[in-house]
Amino acid sequence: MSGPDALTRSVLADQVKERLLESILDGSYPPDSRIVETAVAKELGTSQAPVREALRGLEALGIVEITPFRGARVRRLDSAELLEAYVVRSAIEVLGARLAMARLTDDDVAALLAIGEDMRRAADAGDGRALAIVDASLHEKLIQLSGNSTLLRVWRSLEPMSRTYITLVGPGSDPQWTAALHDPMLDAIRARDTEAVVAAIESHFDEVRERLAGSLPDVAEQQDQAGAPRARATS
Structure with a gap:
């Protein structure tokens, strides 16, 4: 047709x-x-x-x-596959952030910070579903601001998988923890500090992977059998 x-x-x-x-x-x-x-x-x-x-x-x-x-x-997602997706998302978002920070306008910064405020309001209201949506929109906005449409397509192919898991079958969520996890990223964006944004994104995904791996015993077992290092948060 x-x-x-x-x-x-x-x-x-x-x-x-x-x-x-x-x-x-x-x-x-x-x-x-x-x-x-x-x-x-x-x-x-x-x-x-x-x-x-x-x-x-x-x-x-x-x-x-x-x-x-x-x-x-x-699909009931495989836990190890989910953690692998977070590794890839981290790399994609670091690249996206570097590209975006080089082109960021004052209006762009204001838009990102406004999303951060929406995230805090959703966390204060204890609305986990709204928080998940706003959380995703913050990450997506930064990728959009990179100006790289291919990067955005790849990101969009991975994001629903992780958000589906977190929303439905992930460990008990803590809205305040989730919102606070983004504060270093938002602070670095406000300061227009590219390296600080990159460090915040890498730390963000390390912490998320550590939290998930610690709550999913099958992941730890699979990693031990494969001889792979367990996900850990950086200091």
């Missing part, structure tokens, strides 16, 4: 994918639950074709798995 019909279906599939991702993140579809194409199509008032395409997109992100004759299920 080509032309306007193909474009319309592609746009619709993207919209369905976002709706499904939102439902996965808010727990409407917990890990291992089935996503039935016909039910989603009926709920959203569309045909099955864009739903099928949306599910393939989520499969490419590692969020769902599609099995012949059994359909789609929300």
Whole structure:
């Protein structure tokens, strides 16, 4: 199919994918639950074709798995895979921060700090879901400000995986800890100190990985068997 019909279906599939991702993140579809194409199509008032395409997109992100004759299920993420994704995200965000800091305007700084304020308000309200969304938006904004569209695409392919895990099956969340984790990054952005931003991002991901690894005994066991060093926070 080509032309306007193909474009319309592609746009619709993207919209369905976002709706499904939102439902996965808010727990409407917990890990291992089935996503039935016909039910989603009926709920959203569309045909099955864009739903099928949306599910393939989520499969490419590692969020769902599609099995012949059994359909789609929300994927229960492998803990070691999640920690590997954080290593890659750290490297991507360090590169993004270096590129962004070289082009940052006063308005850009103000926008990033405003997101930080939104994060603090969500933490004070104890709203973990809102905090997860604002948290992601801060990281995404910094990548957007890098001006590198390829970097942004790669980042977006990894972020839903980690946010799905944290939202649904991660250890008991501490909103204040999560918000405070971003303070060094925001302080460095305010000071326009590129190296301090880089150090804050690296420390941020080290702390998150350490917290997850410490709460997931299967990760520690896998790392011991593989002879790999355990994630640790830097001082």
